[in-house]
Amino acid sequence: MTVAIKSPRLALALHPRQVAVAVLALATIWAGLFLPGDLERDARLSLIAVVLAILGWTGTRLPESFVALAVVLGLVLTGTLSEQTLFSALGNELIWLLLAAFVIAAVLKDAGLTERLIAPLLRRPLRFDVLSLGLTLAVAATAFVLPSTSGRAALLMPVFLGLAAVMPDAHLVRPLALIFPTAILLSAGGSLIGAGAHLLAAESIRTATGLEIGYGDWALLGLPLGLIASLAGTGLILALFAPRALRGSRITVPARTPVAPELAARQRRIGLVLVIVVGLWLTAGWHGIGMATVALIGALVLLTRPFTPRNTKDMFRAVDIELLLYMAATVLLAQALTQTGADRWLAGRALAVLPEGMAGSLPAVVSLLSVIAVLAHLVITSRSARAAVLIPAVALPMAGLGHDGALLILVAVMGTGFCQTLTASAKPVAIFASAGTETFTQRDLLRLALPLMPVVTILLIGFALAVWPAQLAAMRG
Secondary structure (H helix, E strand, C coil), rough: CCEECCCCCCCCECCCHHHHHHHHHHHHHHHHHHHHCCCHHHHHHHHHHHHHHHHHHHCCCCHHHHHHHHHHHHHHHHCCCCHHHHHHHCCCHHHHHHHHHHHHHHHHHHHHHHHHHHHHHHHHCEEEHHHHHHHHHHHHHHCCCCCCCCHHHHHHHHHHHHHCCCCCHHHHHHEEEEHHHHHHHHHHHCCCCHHHHHHHHHHHHHHHHCCCCCCCHHHHHHHHHHHHHHHHHHHHHHHHHHHHHHCCECCCCCCCCCCCHHHHHHHHHHHHHHHHHHHHHHHHHHHCCCHHHHHHHHHHHCCCCCCCCCCHHHHHCCCHHHHHHHHHHHHHHHHHHHHHHHHHHHHHHHHHHCCHHHHHHHHHHHHHHHHHHHHHCCCCCCCHHEEEEEEHHHHHHHHCCCCHHHHHHHHHHHHCCCCCCCCCHHHHHHHHHHCCCCCCCCHHHHEEEEEHHHHHHHHHHHHHHHHHHHEEEEEEE
């Protein structure tokens, strides 16, 4: 059913969903501007902007970056944010870090280094279940040098296709195809650059609490959870989708075509630079050079002839400009809520609504936030968008109830890593669902998500209550 609006010059079909979103948007603007209350003008406008962004992300097909930039420009035009603040956001460290990471990933892809990093797993015949666990760990390791989950999925696709072609039975292709996106998504939490949402979370933690979380700190917090969740996901995939009689099948990969000596030497040089870059990230507390600066130096070195024969312009085309602008816009949204006091106002309202016993109970708050974060992918299909919504609208208000803001932001962003229920919930899932060979269906995803979702939620609650508080306290020194 559509609502048709006709005019001599324009014929426009509005679907009921679009009408509903438009009505909700107008109601939000009216309520924010005219309902009585003790909220300042700029704080009202910041809340309106966040709600409009959520409506745009969840109720329309507009790109997330377009929605985020539109609402941020609205805040600039109304004077809530200054033009200087808008333009300075592009100079944020996380923007430069992502830019450099995309260049590094482009050099790796051009040199075929991803396949070589996983090659040691395939040197001798392995049982399918052993190979699956080894692949999970190898995929997890790529999060430490490659930015964004969709970028890792694209770089790992040749590895999957090569393995799928040598499976001794077609029934093993489906579990193999499920392992890749599951490991990519769940292991991303172990690395600060594993997803753009993590950079947004680190910036939010710094702004809200003053705690600086670096590359090594994030790995200490997120890697154990990411590895356990990834291995649990692989175990469930094997139990649900790999026939018992085939799990012990030996997988023999044909000998790889020898790499040309010149390419092999280039791969070794690139690998050495990567080791140095990661080493400098891990020791940032000793030498004082920021992650973004180290990444830019590494990217600049890798763009020279000893490391890539490609034109520099071609390498820079691999930079996801849309993601950079989106990250800058979402940082500004969170900044607007903090600067105007809107986050503190939301915290006060949350305190008034939640039962007194629940508001003061950390286990109750963590459990509620974990469930919300894990389920958010059913409504908001972008991981970064989920973080942009959950951090200012849920985690920070809950922190206002007297809980550690850094801990709750961490819970919110780690929960966004689960997004395997629907093909549209995450780009890696969509990439492997349409890999050019028969992989898995929407029904398969639902079958996996039903047991995996509670496992991830329980792990998240356990780490938030038993592990992370002590780690965060130690980081504060």
